[in-house]
Amino acid sequence: LEEAGLAPRARQPAAILSAGEKQKLALARAWALRPEVLFLDEPTANLDPGATKAIEQTINAMHAAGVKIIMTTHDMGQARRLADEILFLHRGRLCESGPAATFFAQPETREAAAFLRGELLV
Missing domain, CATH: 3.40.50.300 (P-loop containing nucleotide triphosphate hydrolases)
Incomplete structure (x- = not known):
């Protein structure tokens, strides 16, 4: 406690x-x-x-x-x-993984980039 x-x-x-x-x-x-x-x-x-x-x-x-x-x-x-690391999931699949700093600065997938821009992913 x-x-x-x-x-x-x-x-x-x-x-x-x-x-x-x-x-x-x-x-x-x-x-x-x-x-x-x-x-x-x-x-x-x-x-x-x-x-x-x-x-x-x-x-x-x-x-x-x-x-x-x-x-x-x-x-x-x-x-x-x-976060130290990010695992980004979309539609039940792993789209991207790696260091948090890299994920936020330079996402590798268009889904991650769209999500970080605030777009709704469907």
């Missing part, structure tokens, strides 16, 4: 925590198991900016502690802040 910033809430039932605190608790529970790899699906969906920042800080701390984070996100700002 300390690592996730929830020590002050240790005696509160999880049911009365905010959405952001519940997400932090879920990450703390996962981190307590000391996984080598952690899969996250849109971990900050529907959270306010403050809660999003706290979750991203926890994810970064886990990564710094050696946990390989594999996550989905449609939030390109978040991907830029957190």
